[in-house]
Amino acid sequence: MRTNFFNTAWAAATGVLLLLPWAFAGHPGPASSAPEERAIRALILEWRKAYQNHDAKQLAALETPEVEVLDRFGKLRLPAGRNENETLWSDTFEAVSRSTRPPTVTVDHIRFLRPDVALVQASWQFPEGILLVDGDRIAPFSQVDTYVVIKSQNGWLIAAHNMQDKTP
Numbered sequence: 001m002r003t004n005f006f007n008t009a010w011a012a013a014t015g016v017l018l019l020l021p022w023a024f025a026g027h028p029g030p031a032s033s034a035p036e037e038r039a040i041r042a043l044i045l046e047w048r049k050a051y052q053n054h055d056a057k058q059l060a061a062l063e064t065p066e067v068e069v070l071d072r073f074g075k076l077r078l079p080a081g082r083n084e085n086e087t088l089w090s091d092t093f094e095a096v097s098r099s100t101r102p103p104t105v106t107v108d109h110i111r112f113l114r115p116d117v118a119l120v121q122a123s124w125q126f127p128e129g130i131l132l133v134d135g136d137r138i139a140p141f142s143q144v145d146t147y148v149v150i151k152s153q154n155g156w157l158i159a160a161h162n163m164q165d166k167t168p
Contacts, residue, residue, distance in 0.1 A: 036115070036156075040149055041107050043156045044122055052102040056089035063158045064150065072143055072163040097131040108144075116151040123166075142166045 043062060050058035060082045067085060069077040079085045109121045122145045130138040148160035 033115075036112070036118075036151070037110050040110055040118055040120060040156050043149060043158070044105065044107050044120060044147070047158065048103070048105045054093040054096065054098065056086045056093060059089045060085035063161075064152075067158055068160045070160075070162040072165050095132050095134075097133050100131045101126075101128045118149050118156075120147040120149055121145070122147070124163075 047059065047062050049055075050062065063085050065079075065081045065085065067079065069079075069088070071077060077088055079088050104125045104127075106123045107120060108123055110118055112118045124143045124145055126138075126141050126143075128137075129140045132138065142165075144164050144166050146162045146164070147158050149156050150159045151157075
């Protein structure tokens with residue numbers, strides 16, 4: 001049963017990734033509204049701040065309970081609920097030194113697929129890499145993050161997050 005769930009989830013994530021070129025190719029989609037675009041940019045800014053502050057609880061609050069995360073190493077993570085989302089980020093932050101220089105984040109593109117669903121691409125730059133608590137350092141890198149965000153009763157939330165290394 002769990003294998004079937006993972007296969008279905010992987011197929012869904014792959015489907016989203018296959019649709020990305022079409023979504024960004026200029027095909028007509030629902031018109032964006034300036035207030036909704038600002039709200040999405042605010043969501044990504046808030047997400048970045050929570051990431052920089054190692055605030056796993058806040059990160060989980062900015063995601064849907066069933067968020068799908070494809071990390072920069074190609075591992076698909078399917079937490080089921082806010083507690084598992086928070087644990088995923090807490091585990092990540094246990095290895096990262098608080099003295100790591102914060103990344104810079106730029107929202108490159110927002111495309112509305114429907115009035116309540118948008119694709120967001122953002123560039124993350126880690127110019128000094130990531131300092132780990134054991135003293136090791138991950139070399140400097142850049143990545144492009146693609147988010148699927150949905151509008152809920154409480155505002156915009158991240159439903160899927162794909163990280164792709166763009167360091168040459």
